[in-house]
Ligand SMILES: Cc1ncc(C[n+]2csc(CCOP(=O)(O)OP(=O)(O)O)c2C)c(N)n1
């Protein structure tokens with residue numbers, strides 16, 4: 001049991017597994033973009049390409065029975081908790097095999113079997129819910145931990161502050177993980193925020209330590225989240241962790257992200273979580289041929305997912321009238 | 335059996351469920367040792383302790399959001415929002431989260447929770463502490479809406495609300511807190527979607543909810559003195575809406591007057607009236623009528639409030655005109 005200060009061990013086997021996970025998520029995000037461009041995905045998507053290190057690193061520090069809550073930019077979190085790329089893409093394509101039977105779409109991906117409790121499209125709304133699942137774990141006397149992933153923009157909404165305060169006052173096992181990608185939709189977070197680090201610099205107001213880490217390094221994320229998990233399980237209460245990262249695509253849909261200064265994306269691509277982990281594998285002595293095998297396997301998995309999602313039928317039109325109530329139906333009057 | 339007040343019935347209804355089911359927990363502002371601003375949670379903290387009755391900061395979003403997260407992970411939280419006007423502060427959770435999460439996840443999660451709140455006018459609290467807002471909730475598919483008018487119904491509907499696997503908005507009425515009624519036996523339950531025919535009659539159907547029930551009951555009494563026989567229906571829940579009881583009544587009386595506390599503009603009676611107009615049209619001998627609050631903010635002074643809200647007198651006059659025309 002880590003005591004909250006030790007660094008966790010890393011095996012080459014761990015690195016391989018995380019690398020493949022990163023690649024599968026990245027490939028799925030790319031596929032989602034291509035499917036959107038070819039008109040097969042309706043509505044909108046908020047792709048997490050570039051953010052995968054946060055999801056893979058954090059989930060490596062969690063148990064399967066821990067709870068995870070995400071925003072509308074949540075494909076990576078659903079997949080890191082076990083949602084298949086096929087169920088993800090099928091949902092985006094309104095298919096019956098989609099994670100939410102076509103009633104959620106990209107912004108509401110949920111994978112309850114992995115205790116991934118949903119993706120929420122009202123900025124900040126899921127943060128009190130994560131406090132609630134942490135409260136529930138205390139009430140039920142389990143040692144489950146809850147994690148809320150959120151954007152830098154969410155730190156300026158009331159629900160964030162209400163959630164963090166309540167979590168501290170009630171000393172709940174919840175970890176607030178900010179994916180600071182420098183932007184809200186199209187406006188830099190720095191231009192609308194009173195502090196430099198939107199999440200970490202607010203921590204002191206809630207008697208929490210200031211933690212800012214490299215969100216593009218899976219191992220760093222795993223280690224820092226691991227420490228917070230150990231504190232939470234030991235009954236020492238919540239943590240805020242600000243992960244610095246960057247989204248490779250625009251905010252949503254086909255946003256060309258013209259508001260970015262020239263060269264910014266290129267700089268961040270050099271710190272792409274996939275590249276960072278690949279370099280670590282090479283350094284650990286994993287050969288090019290083995291990496292190629294992993295990369296091929298991930299690519300194949302995504303290709304198969306795209307084909308299967310394309311081939312699946314649309315969800316049953318009757319699904320529109322199911323699942324309003326717990327009895328499965330939608331009846332509201334006699 | 336001894337009587338109890340509506341106010342005591344709230345605490346009693348919650349306590350009965352907490353005794354039965356250890357997953358029932360309460361949270362809200364001043365609900366613990368203080369017993370609630372309206373004393374509707376009096377005794378719960380003493381009986382169940384701080385592990386089941388939790389005082390919160392003034393954080394309505396965190397209260398309802400945390401209740402949701404707990405509900406989705408194995409608990410049955412009962413959240414108190416002190417005044418129903420404050421629901422506007424956490425409206426995201428009431429409108430966008432609680433009622434939608436089951437649907438938008440394709441049924442992967444359920445949200446067995448209750449949001450209780452003190453609703454309505456009559457106590458001279460002014461425009462921000464007196465609104466009847468059950469119609470706010472009524473615009474949102476996915477919320478059960480209960481609004482009891484008697485202590486026995488408070489206990490019976492509370493049992494249904496807490497045992498329900500769906501999110502329930504539970505409107506307790508401020509002017510009814512001091513009213514008394516029979517203490518129902520242990521195990522008393524009132525199922526959702528079953529209107530109560532409080533009084534049988536032949537000439538006109540009077541429909542009310544919570545605050546308007548004492549008004550329509552007294553109006554029926556006065557109408558009887560004029561030789562008019564009014565049937566009185568307490569809807570008890572807006573969702574599920576017991577339209578068939580109302581339609582069945584109208585089929586016999588051929589007239590319906592709906593008496594609401596919420597504003598005419600957007601009030602729940604509009605939906606009920608449209609159902610009656612649509613499905614009961616050929617039974618009607620008079621236009622469907624509604625009495626509701628005037629479309630102004632609720633004023634502070636009692637004599638001004640009286641101008642705005644329906645009354646026994648307006649109910650009697652309107653009903654009599656409908657029957658005698
Ligand atoms: C309450 C609310 N306000 C505004 C929006 C519109 N909106 C959607 S995403 C977004 C930007 C959020 O930025 P951030 O929290 O940094 O997350 P990111 O998209 O960068 O992951 C905005 C303003 C919303 N969904 N909810």
Ligand SMILES: [Mg+2]
Nearest residue numbers: 151152183184
């Ligand atoms: Mg951002």
